[in-house]
Amino acid sequence: MNLSNYLVLASILFAIGTATVLLRRNAIIVFMGVELMLNSANLLLVTFARIHGDLQGQVMAFFVMVVAAAEVVVGLAIIVSIFRARGSASVDDVNLLKN
Amino acid sequence: MTQLSVLLSLPASITSGGNVSSGETALFWVLAPLMVFGALGLLFARKAVHAALGIVLVMISLAFLYTAQEAPFLGVAQVVVYTGAVMMLFVFVLMLVGVDNSDSLVETLKGQRWIGAILGLGVAAALIGVIQTATFDQARGLTTPNADSNPVGVARVIFGQDIFAFEVVGVLLITAALGALVLTHRQRLVPRVGQKERADARVASGGRLAPLAAPGVYAGSNAMDTPALDPEGRPIEESVSRVLRTRGQRRSATEVEAQVGGTSAIEPAQIEPAQIEEGTQP
Numbered sequence: 001m002n003l004s005n006y007l008v009l010a011s012i013l014f015a016i017g018t019a020t021v022l023l024r025r026n027a028i029i030v031f032m033g034v035e036l037m038l039n040s041a042n043l044l045l046v047t048f049a050r051i052h053g054d055l056q057g058q059v060m061a062f063f064v065m066v067v068a069a070a071e072v073v074v075g076l077a078i079i080v081s082i083f084r085a086r087g088s089a090s091v092d093d094v095n096l097l098k099n
Numbered sequence: 100m101t102q103l104s105v106l107l108s109l110p111a112s113i114t115s116g117g118n119v120s121s122g123e124t125a126l127f128w129v130l131a132p133l134m135v136f137g138a139l140g141l142l143f144a145r146k147a148v149h150a151a152l153g154i155v156l157v158m159i160s161l162a163f164l165y166t167a168q169e170a171p172f173l174g175v176a177q178v179v180v181y182t183g184a185v186m187m188l189f190v191f192v193l194m195l196v197g198v199d200n201s202d203s204l205v206e207t208l209k210g211q212r213w214i215g216a217i218l219g220l221g222v223a224a225a226l227i228g229v230i231q232t233a234t235f236d237q238a239r240g241l242t243t244p245n246a247d248s249n250p251v252g253v254a255r256v257i258f259g260q261d262i263f264a265f266e267v268v269g270v271l272l273i274t275a276a277l278g279a280l281v282l283t284h285r286q287r288l289v290p291r292v293g294q295k296e297r298a299d300a301r302v303a304s305g306g307r308l309a310p311l312a313a314p315g316v317y318a319g320s321n322a323m324d325t326p327a328l329d330p331e332g333r334p335i336e337e338s339v340s341r342v343l344r345t346r347g348q349r350r351s352a353t354e355v356e357a358q359v360g361g362t363s364a365i366e367p368a369q370i371e372p373a374q375i376e377e378g379t380q381p
């Protein structure tokens with residue numbers, strides 16, 4: 001098996017994550033799509049670390065994980081506070097500036 | 100100790116440097132369809148909890164793939180950080196926001212579904228096309244950098260050349276924790292009403308201070324719907340639950356009185372064990 005299979009798998013996951021962000025309305029599911037994209041990028045980094053024989057890729061994936069954890073905390077807090085204020089977790093309902 | 104060393108050598112037995120063993124190939128072809136299936140669950144699941152479970156499947160499979168790709172440290176971190184912490188947080192917030200908060204299917208932007216699907220397929224096509232046309236060197240593998248085990252190698256890079264980035268990430272984590280605290284903080288608009296304030300209000304209003312009487316216990320019934328009797332033999336209406344009173348499901352004390360065998364009003368002194376036995380045996 002060629003190592004580029006891992007890269008193809010990561011691309012497919014990334015595309016599914018993109019489609020989720022574009023198509024779903026529930027803010028939490030959209031957020032999970034972002035997480036899926038970050039994870040697929042991590043798989044890419046780990047595979048390239050192996051191809052190049054350099055641990056720098058794994059370290060970068062580690063940093064992506066930490067930043068993703070911080071992002072999840074703040075993002076979910078925003079979703080919860082919006083839900084408290086508006087009673088909805090749908091991204092369509094946050095159109096106060098429009099109306 | 101030997102078991103531990105066997106466990107630690109397992110990842111190494113799956114992979115050998117840059118070459119892909121048959122074991123890793125099998126692992127990949129088992130896990131890759133599962134991962135795509137879980138990810139599609141995120142895209143198509145009607146309920147948010149099912150989508151979250153699909154993502155958990157993807158993340159655990161990713162941990163397997165990391166371990167197979169000579170990154171056992173990242174594999175463990177993936178399980179701990181992503182499936183352990185991040186997805187737990189997601190499920191927790193789903194619980195707060197409401198599990199049955201499903202998507203609306205009304206399109207607010209016209210044609211958004213088709214455009215989104217085409218864009219998603221386009222991203223996949225572009226990325227896969229780039230990967231298929233690119234030529235990669237023969238994989239070198241991480242045998243040399245991982246000579247002192249993978250966590251040690253990763254730690255040398257993190258605490259060596261990337262130490263500044265590591266410190267910045269620490270600041271970021273603290274900022275994120277503070278941000279979450281500030282964002283979910285709710286300002287109190289009215290002063291807190293505690294036990295003391297409630298008691299003071301009850302005394303000031305001149306209402307009943309003692310607890311409510313329990314529903315009556317008689318020979319034929321000790322049910323919630325029978326009012327208790329006060330020392331003068333009158334039924335205490337408040338002793339029956341407010342819900343039953345509102346529904347009109349309470350029984351009057353006179354119905355019970357017939358069972359006990361009294362004539363007009365029962366006096367507590369009359370309810371003696373002997374009489375109660377009489378009442379139960381008609």
